[in-house]
Amino acid sequence: MNSATRLGAYAVGVAVVFGGAAGVGKIVGPIGGTAEMASHENGGGHGGAGEGGGHGAGGHEGTASHAPGGLQVSEDGFTLAPERTVLDSGKKTDFRFTINGPDGRPVTGFTPLHGKRLHLIVARRDLSGFQHLHPTEAGGGVWTVPITLAKPGVYRFFTDIQPAGAKRQITLGTDVFVPGDLRPAPLPKPEQVAKVDGYEVRLTGGLTPGRSTELTLAVSKDGEPVTDLEPYLEAYGHLVALRQGDLAYLHVHPDGEPGDGETRPGPGITFFAEAPSSGAYRLYLDFKHDGKVRTAEFTVHAGHVPVQEQGEEPEQGHDDQPHTH
Numbered sequence: 001m002n003s004a005t006r007l008g009a010y011a012v013g014v015a016v017v018f019g020g021a022a023g024v025g026k027i028v029g030p031i032g033g034t035a036e037m038a039s040h041e042n043g044g045g046h047g048g049a050g051e052g053g054g055h056g057a058g059g060h061e062g063t064a065s066h067a068p069g070g071l072q073v074s075e076d077g078f079t080l081a082p083e084r085t086v087l088d089s090g091k092k093t094d095f096r097f098t099i100n101g102p103d104g105r106p107v108t109g110f111t112p113l114h115g116k117r118l119h120l121i122v123a124r125r126d127l128s129g130f131q132h133l134h135p136t137e138a139g140g141g142v143w144t145v146p147i148t149l150a151k152p153g154v155y156r157f158f159t160d161i162q163p164a165g166a167k168r169q170i171t172l173g174t175d176v177f178v179p180g181d182l183r184p185a186p187l188p189k190p191e192q193v194a195k196v197d198g199y200e201v202r203l204t205g206g207l208t209p210g211r212s213t214e215l216t217l218a219v220s221k222d223g224e225p226v227t228d229l230e231p232y233l234e235a236y237g238h239l240v241a242l243r244q245g246d247l248a249y250l251h252v253h254p255d256g257e258p259g260d261g262e263t264r265p266g267p268g269i270t271f272f273a274e275a276p277s278s279g280a281y282r283l284y285l286d287f288k289h290d291g292k293v294r295t296a297e298f299t300v301h302a303g304h305v306p307v308q309e310q311g312e313e314p315e316q317g318h319d320d321q322p323h324t325h
Helices: 010-017 019-024
Strands: 078-082 093-100 119-124 131-133 136-139 142-147 153-161 170-178 193-196 199-205 212-221 238-243 249-252 268-274 279-289 292-302
Touching: 078 153, 078 170, 093 153, 119 142, 131 142, 193 292, 199 279, 199 292, 212 279, 238 268, 249 268
Parallel strands: none
Antiparallel strands: 078 093, 093 142, 119 131, 119 153, 136 142, 153 170, 193 199, 199 212, 212 268, 238 249, 238 279, 279 292
């Protein structure tokens, strides 16, 4: 098939071209029902030490038996409900949505996770176009955020939340479509150094399927280590990992936090992350320096990874333009 795939005719284009991709995000169980498998116990999500994410209490034992986050639009009775699922390419749009509770009504109470009541993560299904956003409440449980999706394609929207009264945090996901000529970008090959906006970030460590492993990302600029990273959302760095193919979601935070008397503000930021399976993963590190948030991106393989078809080469990182605070 020609890599330039027409998405404009939605009745056919969405169903045929994106049938497989959209199918990954189908609901496991009924909308509003309770999922049988936990997605964040001692694993993913926005949690830091002691919150069930990354390097939490109880050590680094694997949790491969639990479903990864972000694969369901509804979990534990809570449902991600966008007002629109089709957006225009390159046009700033007021994206509005609700998180509906087991009673079908929009939820208005949330437990803050790292300073925010709700985190919105966006990536195209080829793992390009990453954005980490923080919507605002418009009232009545409606959330809103301005967003621009630069290129046509299918995007996965993730919400990282802990509704008030919920026993744990959950990550819900849904697909959003941008019509136009789709030109899939290949996943960049694994590299230990990513460059973004004049900075270099070096990755040490890797991912092992089913086991928690240590990753250290060291930030430098002009050949000198950066030792004055600024706190961003109560941490010196945030790391998101998405699995190629279904965009299974893993979100971890560094070992330690600003002000704990032990964690230094760079150059290295240490994380503990678990890959739920073999495969290729795209890692997105958010870090703040000189008042700006930047994102360094890496490809990491866990276990055996089959060779994928190649296309256009995507960008390796970006500055803070897609971030909202």
